Amino acid sequence: MTNKNLIERSLKAVWNPCSQMKQYEALPLIPINRGEGVWLYDFNDKRYLDAISSWWVNLFGHTNPQINHAIQDQLGKLEHVMLAGFTHEPVVKLSERLIKFAPVGLGHCFYSSDGASAIEAALKMSAHFWHNSGQPKKNNFVSLQNGYHGETLGALSVTDVAIFRNTYAPLLRNSARVPTPDWRYAEKGELPKDYALRAANHLESYLAKNHAVTAAFIIEPLVQGAVGMGMYHSDYLKYAREICNKYQVHLIADEIAVGFGRTGTMFACEQANITPDFLCLAKGLTSGYLPLSVAMTTESIYQSFYHEETTRAFLHSHTHAGNALACSVALATLDIFEQDKVINANHTKTKYLNDISKPIASHPKVKNFRNCGMIWAFEVETTDPSFSENFFQSSISQGLLLRPLSNTVYFMPPYIINNEEINFLVTKTLQVLDSC
Numbered sequence: 001m002t003n004k005n006l007i008e009r010s011l012k013a014v015w016n017p018c019s020q021m022k023q024y025e026a027l028p029l030i031p032i033n034r035g036e037g038v039w040l041y042d043f044n045d046k047r048y049l050d051a052i053s054s055w056w057v058n059l060f061g062h063t064n065p066q067i068n069h070a071i072q073d074q075l076g077k078l079e080h081v082m083l084a085g086f087t088h089e090p091v092v093k094l095s096e097r098l099i100k101f102a103p104v105g106l107g108h109c110f111y112s113s114d115g116a117s118a119i120e121a122a123l124k125m126s127a128h129f130w131h132n133s134g135q136p137k138k139n140n141f142v143s144l145q146n147g148y149h150g151e152t153l154g155a156l157s158v159t160d161v162a163i164f165r166n167t168y169a170p171l172l173r174n175s176a177r178v179p180t181p182d183w184r185y186a187e188k189g190e191l192p193k194d195y196a197l198r199a200a201n202h203l204e205s206y207l208a209k210n211h212a213v214t215a216a217f218i219i220e221p222l223v224q225g226a227v228g229m230g231m232y233h234s235d236y237l238k239y240a241r242e243i244c245n246k247y248q249v250h251l252i253a254d255e256i257a258v259g260f261g262r263t264g265t266m267f268a269c270e271q272a273n274i275t276p277d278f279l280c281l282a283k284g285l286t287s288g289y290l291p292l293s294v295a296m297t298t299e300s301i302y303q304s305f306y307h308e309e310t311t312r313a314f315l316h317s318h319t320h321a322g323n324a325l326a327c328s329v330a331l332a333t334l335d336i337f338e339q340d341k342v343i344n345a346n347h348t349k350t351k352y353l354n355d356i357s358k359p360i361a362s363h364p365k366v367k368n369f370r371n372c373g374m375i376w377a378f379e380v381e382t383t384d385p386s387f388s389e390n391f392f393q394s395s396i397s398q399g400l401l402l403r404p405l406s407n408t409v410y411f412m413p414p415y416i417i418n419n420e421e422i423n424f425l426v427t428k429t430l431q432v433l434d435s436c
């Protein structure tokens with residue numbers, strides 16, 4: 001296989017996600033032959049530093065030997081068995097360990113195959129809980145301005161990204177939005193902490209009026225990923241928890257992107273010391289190897305479904321729920337977190353990257369340089385309507401994979417990135433900034 005041959009065959013047969021296929025005439029697909037560590041290689045062995053962890057999933061590098069070994073080991077025992085009526089060791093061990101890692105009080109794990117499916121499960125479970133509790137009118141959802149929760153119809157209903165949403169608006173159920181706590185929206189001179197309180201007041205007024213018909217409030221804790229890595233003060237999570245308690249509305253924490261150490265703690269909710277009613281996890285759960293997601297919930301929600309009547313049960317099914325290979329990868333991921341003390345090690349990397357990226361933060365074209373754990377982002381002042389494509393192209397030619405969200409450039413590197421690779425990332429980004 002050659003680069004050219006793979007691209008031609010791909011364009012004939014594969015319909016790529018999140019893509020205007022015609023754009024690939026001008027912006028060719030990048031053919032990947034193999035991966036190792038933070039690097040992806042094409043068929044000429046040209047390599048690219050995967051600075052966005054392949055859509056935010058890869059934690060410990062491509063073809064990680066320890067994870068590869070765990071899959072191979074599991075392959076010899078059991079690849080998959082249906083999870084209705086059956087159980088197996090990897091799914092039990094994984095659930096026990098997730099319960100131990102997660103904020104205290106989340107004692108039950110419901111598995112699906114991807115992020116959006118975990119959101120669908122949490123939304124349905126929340127509304128069904130209120131139904132089981134004799135309050136069937138509580139079946140609406142409220143979410144944040146600029147929130148992203150996936151693109152199946154239920155998840156898209158609580159997503160606020162015009163380009164993903166508008167075309168399908170007639171297919172979606174109406175749901176409410178409240179203002180984002182993202183500090184880029186604060187008044188001049190207003191601190192992120194004060195802006196978080198002001199945003200929380202909007203949530204409170206909304207729920208004061210609508211709690212009787214609202215099942216749940218869904219948020220991405222600390223960082224709103226898809227609409228340009230909007231970051232906010234952890235106080236907002238505290239307020240959200242208090243307000244949801246006061247009005248008897250569930251709090252769904254979508255940690256699909258931020259879970260597993262991205263914000264500097266294992267889970268973002270820890271930074272506000274709160275337990276949501278539902279915690280949705282996917283992406284980093286399997287280090288980017290296999291699709292697997294989980295919606296974790298509390299004893300009281302679980303108990304409302306536990307009954308003689310079948311229809312009170314959560315009759316939601318995904319064929320590959322709790323897949324044994326995927327669970328074995330998730331277990332290997334958690335092993336690495338423990339054995340390598342990853343959360344602590346990342347603090348040192350965060351500090352190093354912050355230190356050496358000062359020239360980016362002070363670059364004349366750069367605004368709002370910000371960092372939360374292992375996520376960095378900044379806006380580039382530009383009048384180029386094709387900025388995102390041009391920046392992508394230019395970084396690819398420098399051997400760097402960055403994929404701006406509109407004019408927001410972000411880094412979300414795999415946690416195994418070393419200082420030399422961080423230097424490469426920062427130096428090349430500066431070169432691309434100067435050329436764009």
Ligand SMILES: *Cc1c(COP(=O)(O)O)cnc(C)c1O
Pocket residue numbers: 114115116117119148149150151220225226254255256257282283
């Ligand atoms: C990626 C993402 C999803 C959707 O996950 P998929 O696996 O793509 O369905 C949902 N919420 C957040 C915050 C995400 O980043």
